[in-house]
Every structure is written in structure tokens, then in C-alpha cells.
Amino acid sequence: MSRSAGVPLFYLSLLLLGLLFISPIGFMLAGSLKPDARVLVEAGDWRVFWPAGLSLDNYLDVFARVDFVRYLLNSLFINGMIVGVGLLVNSLAGYAFARLQWRGRELLFGLVLAVMIIPLEAIAVPLFYMVSLAGWRDTYLVQILPFIANAFSIYLFYTYFIGMPRELEEAARIDGAGPLRTFFTIIVPNAKPVFASVAILTFLTQWGAFLWPLMVTSSEAVRPLPLAIATFHSLPPLQWGDIFAFGVMMVAPILVVFLLFQRWFVRGVVATGIKG
Amino acid sequence: MATVEFLHIHKSYPDGTRALNDLNLKVAEGEMMVLVGPSGCGKSTSLRLLAGLEPVSGGELLIDGECVNERPPQHRDIAMVFQNYALYPHMTVRRNLAFPLQMLKMTKAEIAKRVEETAQLLGLAELLERRPRQLSGGQRQRVAMGRAMVRQPQVFLMDEPLSNLDAKLRTQIRAEIADLQKRLRITTIYVTHDQVEAMTLGDRIAVLNAGRLQQVGPPQELYEQPANAFVAAFLGNPGMNIFAARLSRNSGMLQLESDGWRIPIEQLLASKPGLEEYLEHPILVGLRPEAFSPEVTPAYPAIVVSIESLGHERLLYFRPAATTPSTAQKTLVARLSCTQAEAVGQNIRLGFKPEQLYFFTGEGEVIA
Known part of the structure; x- marks a missing residue:
């Protein structure tokens, strides 16, 4: 096949792949805008992507059935804290591993890497006992604190910092800056891509957190969005239109965050040499 | 201005590599001393030890007669020009020059005055609002010099500052460095592997090989009366x-x-x-x-x-x-x-x- 014939084919396959990935979101969006009765009926054919009988009833229904704003604010607060404090803690840790000389550094870094392979599900029960003993159940703190220090984030920061020219820090040292000032005035401003990618990756993973909040919270006052969507399954009648409307509103913040930072995100992924 | 002295300086690394072996060298006030030798001879290590970027394994480093072994880099009153310039990429030329002065907690007026003076001296006045990536190689080199000079340190350290420039620019900036050093008379230690740079710039040259000082003296003396075959073969283009x-x-x-x-x-x-x-x-x-x-x-x-x-x-x-x-x-x-x-x-x-x-x-x- 000639090269010129290959290019349109290549783009066509990319287009099809893109459509495949976006189709669930299209399904959800269309479903959220049509009467509940039609959602499942039309699920088998092309009309699934067509919002016939356009209405916002499902959205109004969501607000009537749960305190959506409360859940949204909880989610935003919890994720904001995890991302914000996490960036500070993990970047400092990554820097210490990458650049500072101290006893036990290699051993501790090895442990941090090892922690990456342990899923939350494996430690959820002992962790639950710990936070119960501390009396933290049903608080914001219990949903934030365990997720601030993150081995994968530390690793991303580490790989980025280790690749930065050492002379920058040496110049700063000779100019009279201590380690913390060097970090905040020289390193951080030159590491925006890795900060952006860690922020987005953390936000994406934590936004959908379900198991842990379900275990440690019981009151609506502190629960995040994913738990609210579950109430639609547990409380009859099961209305798919409402669930889709909820889903659209829950996905929207992620899309906004991603679109805002996507330039940095792509650069960060390239710079840290990882896949998102 | 100050004298610099390496007294029985040893440097070895944890893996057993010996970078410097009993280095004894005295640099006089206002002198331009060039350390020259093939790569891995210990010349950059000497500079990094003096700057305080690495600890010595043995011996004493004296600046103006005082032992500085234990002093952190910022308290040695030295400034360094790096091979890759190490300009802060996110700061304008003005902020790059001001940074060391801010660390000294100078007043804003003083900082502005010093930055302007240095910029004038180096012909950087037009470039003050640019960022390093908007500068040519030669301009970056000059900013790096400026950042070192602006503090008016006692000792200048230069680690192969011309090696990233093309041949023509190198000759030009070499002359500028020589001229500046003559005017300011700041004690300077200049590291290079290029013997032409060494011959043209140095008041005296110290030739190093495999961590040992081979010979030290004025360029012409080293050229005419080499102490050993290594110095003889190293100096001259082509060498002896x-x-x-x-x-x-x-x-x-x-x-x-x-x-x-x-x-x-x-x-x-x-x-x-x-x-x-x-x-x-x-x-x-x-x-x-x-x-x-x-x-x-x-x-x-x-x-x-x-x-x-x-x-x-x-x-x-x-x-x-x-x-x-x-x-x-x-x-x-x-x-x-x-x-x-x-x-x-x-x-x-x-x-x-x-x-x-x-x-x-x-x-x-x-x-x-």
C-alpha cells in the first residue's frame, strides 16, 4: 500500500477508535435528556444516542431526590485537599529522594516503590480499624488523610526531578539559597508539567472513590458524589434517566479540569515518561 | 580579592575512585589561575571542592588564609560560572542577576543599582527583560558571568565556561573574559580542557593528570620548560x-x-x-x-x-x-x-x- 493511501486509513481508524471511546458518554448524555421510559427501550439501536423528547426532567428529579449540591461540595472539598496537600507532600518527598543525601534513602525509596503495588482493597480493613480507633469515622479527615501521601505521585516527582540539571540547584546554593528556598523558587517553577500531571491523575483516581467512603462514612453531610449515585440503585424506583443525569453532572468537573490542564498534562506525561 | 590555597587536598568517592591526590596549589590575590588537563584529571573536582559543592576527603582549603572546609557554599564568598550556565529558566535576565543579591537581603534600591551596573558592564542592558531561552549562546554566557559578578565575590570559579560556544564566539568571549578579569582583578580559578584557552587566559597554569598536579607556572614557562613528558605533550597545538x-x-x-x-x-x-x-x-x-x-x-x-x-x-x-x-x-x-x-x-x-x-x-x- 502506498504511503498516501495509508494516511486517510490511519485517520479513519483513529476516528472510529475515538467514536468508540466517546460512545458511552454520548449514551449517557442522550439518556439523561429523554424520558425515563425510553432509555432502556431504545438501548438496542442507534436511537440510544438520540435525545428524543428533549427534557431536563431527569436533572430536576436528581435535585429533588438527593441533596446534589451538598455531595458535590463534599467531593470538591475532599478532592481539592487530597490534590492540593498531596502536591506539596509528594513533591517534597520526591525531591528528597531525588536530590538530598541522607542515610537510608535507598531503602526507604525501595519501600515507597513497593507500596505502589499494594491496592487499597488489600489494606482497607486494617486501615478501617486504625481510623476507627482514632475516632475519625464519618469525617472529612478520614477521607483525605490516607490519600495524601501517594507512592505513585512520589515516583513521578522523583523521575522528573532527577532529570533536572543539577547545576540549577548548585547555582542556587552558591547564590545563597537553602534547600527549601531552592525547592520553592527554583525547582517548582520549572516543574509545572509534572505538577499538572500529578494533579490530574490524583483528581481522576480520587473523584470516583467509592469503597473507602462507603466504609468510613455514614452521614450525608460528609459523603462524596459516588455514594449518592448509589442511592439511586438502592432506593426504588430504579430510574435510569436520573442515574444518567447524575452521571453527566458528576463527569462534568473532570472534563473541565482535564480540558483546562490538558496542555500541561500531555507535556507532563511526555516529560515524566509515563502513561496516564 | 583573596588568596586561595589547596593544602594536601585529597578527594575520593565511596566507590573508591580517587579524584584528587595531594593537591597543593596557591593562587595569589587577583590572579587568573587556569586548571587544565584531560577529562577525568580532577580539575572540575578541585573547583567543586572549593565551591563547597562536595566535601573534601582530606587536606585544607583556605580562602584568604581561613580554612573553609566546613563552610557551606554561600558563606565562602565565591561565585561560579557553570559549563551549561545554569541560568534560572523561569526568571528574566534581571531576576537572574538580582537573585544572589536578594539572598544577601540587600535593599531593592541597592539591588536595582547593582543589576544596572553589571548589565552595563557586560552589555546586557537591552536584554534585562528577556528569559534565558530567548538569548543566544553568547548572551547566556554573559548573563552567567553577570550573575557571578553582581555579588562582587572574593573569588570567581569558572568551569569550562566557553565549551558550549562555537569556535568564533569562543575566541571573542575568551578575550572579553581576559579583559574583564584584568579590569576587576578578582582572583579567578578557571577550569578548561582546552590548552589554547589555558595558554591565552592564565597568569599561571596548573596542569593536572590523573588527580595529581603535574606542574604550575606561567604559560610560556610551562611551554618552554615542561617538568615532564605529560605536560610537554599536553601543551601546544599539536603537542610536543x-x-x-x-x-x-x-x-x-x-x-x-x-x-x-x-x-x-x-x-x-x-x-x-x-x-x-x-x-x-x-x-x-x-x-x-x-x-x-x-x-x-x-x-x-x-x-x-x-x-x-x-x-x-x-x-x-x-x-x-x-x-x-x-x-x-x-x-x-x-x-x-x-x-x-x-x-x-x-x-x-x-x-x-x-x-x-x-x-x-x-x-x-x-x-x-
């Missing part, structure tokens, strides 16, 4: 030809035998009585490329191996033509004018004055 030879007597007259050449040197005995001791011993002999000439007699047979034309002169690579050709023969180089045209493979005759010969022991130490 060094080849193995043997001293013998022929009808009572002292002569040098090498690759079929028999060079009468009886007349040298008066100035180099030490030669007598090495009779019938293998020694090393040195000859600068410019010592050769087709016009001088006695001339010796040679075979042209290759020719490099430099426009105003030629570098002629040749092998001494022995009666029995051997593959072990060493290629020598002669710097000749462009008046004659030899061809590769041609048999020629080249002469030199015996006084231009240098003699070294088999270990490379000079024979007096």
Missing part, C-alpha cells in the same frame, strides 16, 4: 612529539638513536650534563612540531603519512624512515610553512637543531 630513543657513543661522541635516526648531540652535554647518566638506557625524547624544518641540516629521512593544510601553514605527519621499516614506528608531526608541496608517501628530509630536543626519563620526568 614524544618518542622513545637511546643514548649511545659512536667513536666517543654522544648520539641519540631512534627509529634509524642517529642524531649527534655531543654539544648538548655542556648544558645537560645529566644525559651522561642515561647512556645505553631507554629514554623519551621530545620535539615541538615547529622545531622541524626542511632547510636545517643535518636532516633526517622521513616518509609523509598525511598532510593537514591550515591555510598559512601545514601539519605534516610523518614516520622516520628507518633502514628496516618497522610497524612500531611512531607518527610524528611537523608544523611547516606552505611553500613546499609534499605528497603522501613521499620520501623527504627534515632537520632540527639539537638544542630544541627535550629529554625525559623512561618514566617521563625531565632530564636536566
Whole structure:
């Protein structure tokens, strides 16, 4: 096949792949805008992507059935804290591993890497006992604190910092800056891509957190969005239109965050040499 | 201005590498000292030790007579220009220059004044609002110099500051650095692997090899009176030809035998009585490329191996033509004018004055 014939084919396959990935979101969006009765009926054919009988009833229904704003604010607060404090803690840790000389550094870094392979599900029960003993159940703190220090984030920061020219820090040292000032005035401003990618990756993973909040919270006052969507399954009648409307509103913040930072995100992924 | 002294400085790394071995070197006030040597000789390490970027393993570092071994870099009153400049990429030239002054907690007015002065001195006034990536290589180099100068430190350290520039710019900035240093008279230690830079810039040159100081002195002295074969071969472009030879007597007259050449040197005995001791011993002999000439007699047979034309002169690579050709023969180089045209493979005759010969022991130490 000639090269010129290959290019349109290549783009066509990319287009099809893109459509495949976006189709669930299209399904959800269309479903959220049509009467509940039609959602499942039309699920088998092309009309699934067509919002016939356009209405916002499902959205109004969501607000009537749960305190959506409360859940949204909880989610935003919890994720904001995890991302914000996490960036500070993990970047400092990554820097210490990458650049500072101290006893036990290699051993501790090895442990941090090892922690990456342990899923939350494996430690959820002992962790639950710990936070119960501390009396933290049903608080914001219990949903934030365990997720601030993150081995994968530390690793991303580490790989980025280790690749930065050492002379920058040496110049700063000779100019009279201590380690913390060097970090905040020289390193951080030159590491925006890795900060952006860690922020987005953390936000994406934590936004959908379900198991842990379900275990440690019981009151609506502190629960995040994913738990609210579950109430639609547990409380009859099961209305798919409402669930889709909820889903659209829950996905929207992620899309906004991603679109805002996507330039940095792509650069960060390239710079840290990882896949998102 | 200050003096700098390396006293019995040792540096070894945890993996056992010895970077510096008993370095003793004193740099006078206002002097431009160039540390030169091949890569891995310990010259950059010396600079990093003095800057406080790495701890010494033994010995004392003195700045103005005070031991600074334990002092952090910012309290040594030194400034450093890095090979890759290490300008802060996110700051404008103005902020790059101001940063060291901010660390000294100077007032805003003072900082502005110093930055302006330095920018004027280095011709950076027009570039103050640009960022490093918007500057050319030469401009970046100048900003790096400016950031070092703005603090008015006691000692300047420069780690191969010209190696990232193209040849033409290098010559230009080299002259600028020499001029600045003469005007400011700040004690400067300049590290380079380029012996031309060393010869042109240094008040004195310190030649290092394998972590040891080989010789220190004014450029011309090192060129004319090298302490050993390493210094002789390292300085000069191309460096001195060094080849193995043997001293013998022929009808009572002292002569040098090498690759079929028999060079009468009886007349040298008066100035180099030490030669007598090495009779019938293998020694090393040195000859600068410019010592050769087709016009001088006695001339010796040679075979042209290759020719490099430099426009105003030629570098002629040749092998001494022995009666029995051997593959072990060493290629020598002669710097000749462009008046004659030899061809590769041609048999020629080249002469030199015996006084231009240098003699070294088999270990490379000079024979007096």
C-alpha cells in the first residue's frame, strides 16, 4: 500500500477508535435528556444516542431526590485537599529522594516503590480499624488523610526531578539559597508539567472513590458524589434517566479540569515518561 | 580579592575512585589561575571542592588564609560560572542577576543599582527583560558571568565556561573574559580542557593528570620548560612529539638513536650534563612540531603519512624512515610553512637543531 493511501486509513481508524471511546458518554448524555421510559427501550439501536423528547426532567428529579449540591461540595472539598496537600507532600518527598543525601534513602525509596503495588482493597480493613480507633469515622479527615501521601505521585516527582540539571540547584546554593528556598523558587517553577500531571491523575483516581467512603462514612453531610449515585440503585424506583443525569453532572468537573490542564498534562506525561 | 590555597587536598568517592591526590596549589590575590588537563584529571573536582559543592576527603582549603572546609557554599564568598550556565529558566535576565543579591537581603534600591551596573558592564542592558531561552549562546554566557559578578565575590570559579560556544564566539568571549578579569582583578580559578584557552587566559597554569598536579607556572614557562613528558605533550597545538630513543657513543661522541635516526648531540652535554647518566638506557625524547624544518641540516629521512593544510601553514605527519621499516614506528608531526608541496608517501628530509630536543626519563620526568 502506498504511503498516501495509508494516511486517510490511519485517520479513519483513529476516528472510529475515538467514536468508540466517546460512545458511552454520548449514551449517557442522550439518556439523561429523554424520558425515563425510553432509555432502556431504545438501548438496542442507534436511537440510544438520540435525545428524543428533549427534557431536563431527569436533572430536576436528581435535585429533588438527593441533596446534589451538598455531595458535590463534599467531593470538591475532599478532592481539592487530597490534590492540593498531596502536591506539596509528594513533591517534597520526591525531591528528597531525588536530590538530598541522607542515610537510608535507598531503602526507604525501595519501600515507597513497593507500596505502589499494594491496592487499597488489600489494606482497607486494617486501615478501617486504625481510623476507627482514632475516632475519625464519618469525617472529612478520614477521607483525605490516607490519600495524601501517594507512592505513585512520589515516583513521578522523583523521575522528573532527577532529570533536572543539577547545576540549577548548585547555582542556587552558591547564590545563597537553602534547600527549601531552592525547592520553592527554583525547582517548582520549572516543574509545572509534572505538577499538572500529578494533579490530574490524583483528581481522576480520587473523584470516583467509592469503597473507602462507603466504609468510613455514614452521614450525608460528609459523603462524596459516588455514594449518592448509589442511592439511586438502592432506593426504588430504579430510574435510569436520573442515574444518567447524575452521571453527566458528576463527569462534568473532570472534563473541565482535564480540558483546562490538558496542555500541561500531555507535556507532563511526555516529560515524566509515563502513561496516564 | 583573596588568596586561595589547596593544602594536601585529597578527594575520593565511596566507590573508591580517587579524584584528587595531594593537591597543593596557591593562587595569589587577583590572579587568573587556569586548571587544565584531560577529562577525568580532577580539575572540575578541585573547583567543586572549593565551591563547597562536595566535601573534601582530606587536606585544607583556605580562602584568604581561613580554612573553609566546613563552610557551606554561600558563606565562602565565591561565585561560579557553570559549563551549561545554569541560568534560572523561569526568571528574566534581571531576576537572574538580582537573585544572589536578594539572598544577601540587600535593599531593592541597592539591588536595582547593582543589576544596572553589571548589565552595563557586560552589555546586557537591552536584554534585562528577556528569559534565558530567548538569548543566544553568547548572551547566556554573559548573563552567567553577570550573575557571578553582581555579588562582587572574593573569588570567581569558572568551569569550562566557553565549551558550549562555537569556535568564533569562543575566541571573542575568551578575550572579553581576559579583559574583564584584568579590569576587576578578582582572583579567578578557571577550569578548561582546552590548552589554547589555558595558554591565552592564565597568569599561571596548573596542569593536572590523573588527580595529581603535574606542574604550575606561567604559560610560556610551562611551554618552554615542561617538568615532564605529560605536560610537554599536553601543551601546544599539536603537542610536543614524544618518542622513545637511546643514548649511545659512536667513536666517543654522544648520539641519540631512534627509529634509524642517529642524531649527534655531543654539544648538548655542556648544558645537560645529566644525559651522561642515561647512556645505553631507554629514554623519551621530545620535539615541538615547529622545531622541524626542511632547510636545517643535518636532516633526517622521513616518509609523509598525511598532510593537514591550515591555510598559512601545514601539519605534516610523518614516520622516520628507518633502514628496516618497522610497524612500531611512531607518527610524528611537523608544523611547516606552505611553500613546499609534499605528497603522501613521499620520501623527504627534515632537520632540527639539537638544542630544541627535550629529554625525559623512561618514566617521563625531565632530564636536566
